[in-house]
Amino acid sequence: MPPxxxxxxxxxxxxxxxQPFAKDTLDACDTVLLVKALTESLASLGWTDFxxxxxxxxxxSLVPTRxxxxxxDRLAGLSQYEQTDLTLxxxxxxxxxxxxxxxxxxxxxLLLRRRLxxxxxxxxxxxGGRVPQLAAANVDTLFIVTSCNADxxxxxxxxxxxxANEAGTTPVILLTKADTAEDAEAxxxxxxxxxxxxxxxxxxxxxxxxxxxxxxxxxxxxTVALVGSSGVGKSTLVNTLAGSALQAPQxxxxxxxxxxxxxxxxxxxxxxxxxGGGWVIDTPGMRTLHxxxxxxxxxxxxxxxxxxAPLCKFRDCTHVHEPGCAVQAxxxxxxxxxxxxxxxxxxxxxxxxNTPVQSGPRGNxxxxxxxxxx
Ligand SMILES: Nc1nc2c(ncn2[C@@H]2O[C@H](COP(=O)(O)OP(=O)(O)OP(=O)(O)O)[C@@H](O)[C@H]2O)c(=O)[nH]1
Ligand SMILES: [Mg+2]
Ligand SMILES: [Zn+2]
Numbered sequence: 001m002p003p004x005x006x007x008x009x010x011x012x013x014x015x016x017x018x019q020p021f022a023k024d025t026l027d028a029c030d031t032v033l034l035v036k037a038l039t040e041s042l043a044s045l046g047w048t049d050f051x052x053x054x055x056x057x058x059x060x061s062l063v064p065t066r067x068x069x070x071x072x073d074r075l076a077g078l079s080q081y082e083q084t085d086l087t088l089x090x091x092x093x094x095x096x097x098x099x100x101x102x103x104x105x106x107x108x109x110l111l112l113r114r115r116l117x118x119x120x121x122x123x124x125x126x127x128g129g130r131v132p133q134l135a136a137a138n139v140d141t142l143f144i145v146t147s148c149n150a151d152x153x154x155x156x157x158x159x160x161x162x163x164a165n166e167a168g169t170t171p172v173i174l175l176t177k178a179d180t181a182e183d184a185e186a187x188x189x190x191x192x193x194x195x196x197x198x199x200x201x202x203x204x205x206x207x208x209x210x211x212x213x214x215x216x217x218x219x220x221x222x223t224v225a226l227v228g229s230s231g232v233g234k235s236t237l238v239n240t241l242a243g244s245a246l247q248a249p250q251x252x253x254x255x256x257x258x259x260x261x262x263x264x265x266x267x268x269x270x271x272x273x274x275x276g277g278g279w280v281i282d283t284p285g286m287r288t289l290h291x292x293x294x295x296x297x298x299x300x301x302x303x304x305x306x307x308x309a310p311l312c313k314f315r316d317c318t319h320v321h322e323p324g325c326a327v328q329a330x331x332x333x334x335x336x337x338x339x340x341x342x343x344x345x346x347x348x349x350x351x352x353x354n355t356p357v358q359s360g361p362r363g364n365x366x367x368x369x370x371x372x373x374x
Contacts, residue, residue: 118137124163166293230285241274268284295355
């Protein structure tokens with residue numbers, strides 16, 4: 001992995017012991033300045049008190065490191081001092097870590113000692129997969145990228161939104177390839193109607209202006225991640241956000257003309273510095289997105305339905321045939337879109353079907369009771 005220059009400090013030689021903890025060689029004033037400078041640089045990597053508060057007193061000599069890329073057999077990390085491959089603890093699997101994770105590393109051996117609890121985690125279930133796959137961790141904003149062409153699919157965008165809501169990240173829809181569409185505004189209108197207060201940004205990832213259009217969500221200490229189908233322009237946008245400092249651009253490739261499908265050019269997740277501050281995570285294009293354990297994410301997405309449910313006569317109303325159903329009443333009154341209700345029903349049912357049922361102490365079953373992995 002090439003050095004990331006924006007960190008400002010020249011990387012220490014591999015395995016070199018970081019110095020912030022050798023305080024006895026400095027006077028008190030130097031120590032305060034040094035600790036302040038290091039904290040600022042850690043903060044620019046996305047470190048906050050949320051992670052600092054997790055450190056135990058005997059962990060002061062370990063180096064906080066952010067996972068920069070995850071491969072099948074190797075993990076790369078980024079600290080204030082260097083970028084380096086990390087040594088995994090025995091029996092650990094690279095699949096246990098997500099790009100964006102904070103871990104504590106031994107300075108000499110580069111042994112990964114412990115992962116810190118995540119503030120947010122994006123995970124998805126693959127078809128038939130028992131354990132959800134980790135997409136990215138500690139992400140502040142999820143850029144859901146789609147194009148103004150055959151890739152644009154409302155039901156799929158709603159799945160991404162449910163995932164982002166559940167993960168606690170702010171979703172923003174990015175619409176690319178407006179230059180190839182006849183009526184790009186129609187795509188923008190449809191996207192904006194998907195969730196209350198949802199930001200939708202139309203941009204061309206190939207031009208430098210794209211960075212300015214996203215400045216509100218980027219900046220020092222912020223982490224954004226890009227998700228979406230193959231070929232929508234995620235890696236092109238990473239290269240534009242990284243700007244001229246980028247030494248090894250992400251590979252990009254044209255799409256198939258006849259159906260606008262991409263070629264799955266990106267195959268691993270990776271973290272990149274944004275020229276104006278902050279970090280962006282590139283991810284491989286997803287073919288399908290199955291939902292599981294995202295009940296509250298669905299509630300936020302379909303707020304107009306969620307809000308009506310308590311007004312129904314029966315607490316367990318299915319909003320299909322029950323008397324006194326506020327949802328059916330809204331449908332009849334024309335204040336609720338029947339297509340939204342149909343998609344809410346389909347997504348909720350799929351989510352319930354995929355969410356493990358937990359048995360309580362008396363054998364009571366409660367859906368969605370699985371404790372969240374963080
Ligand atoms: N005309 C036009 N082309 C674009 C735009 N955005 C991206 N492209 C092109 O779309 C193609 C695919 O872009 P990539 O950045 O490789 O797409 P990706 O989302 O990273 O794809 P995967 O890595 O396969 O998931 C490239 O040829 C880009 O130049 C746009 O707004 N307009
Ligand atoms: Mg890509
Ligand atoms: Zn009802």
